[in-house]
Amino acid sequence: MVDKISDLDFSGFCRRKNIFLAETNQIGYTSTGGHSQLNDLYLSDEAGRLSDNQDGTILGEYRIFLQNPETYQGREKPDCMALSFSALWTAHESHRLDPKYHLFKREEQTTIPAGWIRLRLNEVLEQREDLVLPESNPTQFVSVLTIAQTGELRFRAAGKGNNPPEWLGMYFEDSPSTWYRTHFNDVVFSSIDLWKGCVAVVSEEFAGAIVTKEFPIYRITDERIDPQFLSFLLRSRYYQRAFRAITTGHSNRRRTQIVDFERLEIAFPATVAEQRLLIQDLVHTRHVMQLNQQQYKHRFLDFSNLIDHRGDEELPEVEESEEI
Secondary structure, three states, X not given: OHHHHHOOOHHHHHHHOEEEEEEOOOEEEOOOOOEEEEEOOXXXXXXXXXXXXXXXXXXXXXXXXXXXXXXXXXXXXXXXXXXXXXXHHHOOOOXXXXXXXXXXXXXXXXXXXXXXXXXXXXXXXXXXXXEEOHHHOOOOEOOEEEEOOOOOEEEOOOOOOOOOOOOEHHHHOOOOOXXXXXXXXXXXXXXXXXXXXXXXXXXXXXXOOEEEOOXXXXXXXXXXXXXXXXXXXXXXXXXXXXXXXXXXXXXXXXEOOHHHHHHOEEEEEOOHHHHHHHHHHHXXXXXXXXXXXXXXXXXXXXXXXXXXXOOOOOOOOXXXXXXX
16 A cells, blocks of 8 residues: 555646635625625525525535536636645745635736736835934924825824823834834835725825834835826725735734735836826815815814804814824
8 A cells, every 4th residue: 555655646646636715705694693695605595405506606616616626717706716736835935725815816817908017016116114213312203104994194193002192202212113214105004904905105294204114115116107096006906805815814913924015916007197097086086075074074163163162172083092
């Protein structure tokens, strides 16, 4: 028996043996445990048993795969595919087995619009490490940056959670963190929360603010890319899915490795003029929305003043503790 095993062409077996991969978005239950009719996994009949018709489900696709694993073509919605064990094992140096990663890599190879350019992020971006020592100027005010899941930049509030009472240089003396300065049109993201959408391009308002090493900073090196176009591109559904695919870890402490971020490919029109044309409606709509939010805020303050006669006083925002 040992001799027979040693005669096996194991590497050839790995190349031929296809593995079924699938990712589900709906499992028949809501996030609170309630029953839902949405279920990518399988269909049930009126009696609650498995339906004979499983078309459009992962179970149905798996049955098709079993009929001929070597010729199975895969499907979108639900996302399913087959991959040889060898390709699965060697696709990433960490030997990732999670379906979402490999399903995205399949999608990454799809064609792009005619005339567009496809490059890796590390071909159009370069990491910037402008080291800052806030404690060297004890009385100087410092702006600390953070990113919301909407991609909105905001200054981190002092006096909340473990944050110091004021963002003055003196309070950084005992900080275990390393701090870096951002610049106008830099790309910055949260390595812990990128999968939630925390990525942005630095506007003039936030240029010069500082972040910890958990927020990698990149400058755009390719003059063919418009920074505002890139900010919308990285917020699009495709790239939000891409960030989720490359992120590793569990629970709410997932992390995106810099090497995986830099390997992502982006596609963009060849000229800045084309890029700006594509996003002009988005830019206009966002501007109108911001104006409307400001008008609403002022009008609500006027209403509040009728109630308590305290003028335009604003209450401090109550947020979750922010830890540096």
